[in-house]
Amino acid sequence: MAVGFLVLVALLICYGAIRASLRKRADVTPKYIFLFIGDGMGNSHVAAAESYLSWKKGKMGGEQLLFTQFPELCMASTYSADHQVTCSSASATAFSSGHKTNNNFIGATPDSLPTRPFSMDLRDKGYKIGIMSSVPINHATPAAFYAHQTDRWGYYPITLQLPASGYNFFAGPGFAEYAGRDGSRKPTDTFLAENGYTVCYGPEEFRANMDKDHLVFCQESNRGKSANEYTIDYDTSWTPLSEMLRLGLEYLGERDPFFILCEGGEIDWCAHENSVYPMVQAILRFDDAIRVAYEFYQAHPDETLIVVTADHETGGLALGYNFDWQFSVQDWDRIEAEWVAEGCRDTLSHEDRMRFQNQCGFGWTTNEHTGAPVPVYAIGKGASRFRGRIDNTQIPSLIVRK
Numbered sequence: 001m002a003v004g005f006l007v008l009v010a011l012l013i014c015y016g017a018i019r020a021s022l023r024k025r026a027d028v029t030p031k032y033i034f035l036f037i038g039d040g041m042g043n044s045h046v047a048a049a050e051s052y053l054s055w056k057k058g059k060m061g062g063e064q065l066l067f068t069q070f071p072e073l074c075m076a077s078t079y080s081a082d083h084q085v086t087c088s089s090a091s092a093t094a095f096s097s098g099h100k101t102n103n104n105f106i107g108a109t110p111d112s113l114p115t116r117p118f119s120m121d122l123r124d125k126g127y128k129i130g131i132m133s134s135v136p137i138n139h140a141t142p143a144a145f146y147a148h149q150t151d152r153w154g155y156y157p158i159t160l161q162l163p164a165s166g167y168n169f170f171a172g173p174g175f176a177e178y179a180g181r182d183g184s185r186k187p188t189d190t191f192l193a194e195n196g197y198t199v200c201y202g203p204e205e206f207r208a209n210m211d212k213d214h215l216v217f218c219q220e221s222n223r224g225k226s227a228n229e230y231t232i233d234y235d236t237s238w239t240p241l242s243e244m245l246r247l248g249l250e251y252l253g254e255r256d257p258f259f260i261l262c263e264g265g266e267i268d269w270c271a272h273e274n275s276v277y278p279m280v281q282a283i284l285r286f287d288d289a290i291r292v293a294y295e296f297y298q299a300h301p302d303e304t305l306i307v308v309t310a311d312h313e314t315g316g317l318a319l320g321y322n323f324d325w326q327f328s329v330q331d332w333d334r335i336e337a338e339w340v341a342e343g344c345r346d347t348l349s350h351e352d353r354m355r356f357q358n359q360c361g362f363g364w365t366t367n368e369h370t371g372a373p374v375p376v377y378a379i380g381k382g383a384s385r386f387r388g389r390i391d392n393t394q395i396p397s398l399i400v401r402k
């Protein structure tokens with residue numbers, strides 16, 4: 001009897017130890033981490049993209065983007081330290097470092113002290129780091145992971161802070177203010193080369209330099225000049241974001257852990273212009289890039305985390321209804337025809353564009369950002385932490401386990 005009791009106690013102790021060990025193992029930072037930011041991408045932007053996909057299949061609805069099929073979904077508030085409606089730099093500072101800051105501050109607290117992005121903690125733990133965007137590499141979202149400024153519009157000073165990050169690769173169209181605001185400063189390529197980074201234009205150059213420790217990918221058409229500050233008409237000659245991510249994964253390999261930030265930046269730019277068709281195309285390209293990460297996740301499901309969210313909503317978009325007009329999936333006929341008829345260029349005046357889009361059931365309330373919460377989608381190791389209502393400052397602690 002006494003022996004049986006002792007065996008039972010021993011078994012219970014073993015069971016407890018195994019459970020504690022399993023819990024501990026589940027509570028570690030994922031080996032491979034992808035954070036995707038759809039700049040300005042609110043719920044209605046996602047709904048518009050999915051209605052477009054449904055229309056393409058001749059359906060009323062039901063078609064989904066890849067990332068909306070992820071098993072975990074929560075909502076994040078986005079307000080900044082000094083405004084209910086955030087800008088991209090304050091929001092990016094929040095989800096890179098866990099600190100609220102003032103609008104236009106980047107990687108700095110309201111007291112102008114530098115914040116520490118979680119990517120630097122990961123770097124110090126041996127993670128390789130890649131920072132990429134479909135808009136210039138010194139724009140707000142990527143910059144919040146390496147720069148510390150109280151003026152997000154000072155692009156050249158932001159570039160000057162890039163090499164100190166020691167991150168492995170950066171990718172995007174190029175850099176705003178390539179030779180400073182007035183063109184008189186040291187060209188970005190030269191500055192980066194002097195500080196340990198090789199700037200490559202196009203995939204071939206990038207592949208040819210994969211033996212180097214620190215690489216920057218830029219679009220071939222931006223060689224030796226500033227990257228476009230703004231374009232609503234996507235340059236089809238560019239290497240798409242999905243291909244940039246493939247190159248980045250090829251460069252980083254699978255041996256070491258890594259963190260990749262990947263931004264679909266022109267979603268916001270199209271929404272600022274209240275231009276729904278190019279905005280939807282930008283979301284589809286963003287989804288294509290997420291598919292590359294998803295394929296990686298499928299090969300490493302127990303070690304990979306993918307998080308997809310936005311920094312804020314832009315435009316106050318609604319798929320709407322009133323007595324004069326209502327949104328219908330068939331309206332994509334007219335919207336796509338109009339876009340193609342104009343040579344896939346945004347040639348309408350703002351008033352004409354708004355009138356036309358209203359007739360098709362799309363309403364915009366502003367050409368700036370709004371204070372609406374944004375969706376957060378997650379799949380993979382640790383994804384179940386993304387549940388309920390969160391604030392954007394919680395994102396670092398939900399991804400990284402101390």
Ligand SMILES: [Zn+2]
Binds near residue numbers: 040088268269
């Ligand atoms: Zn914006």
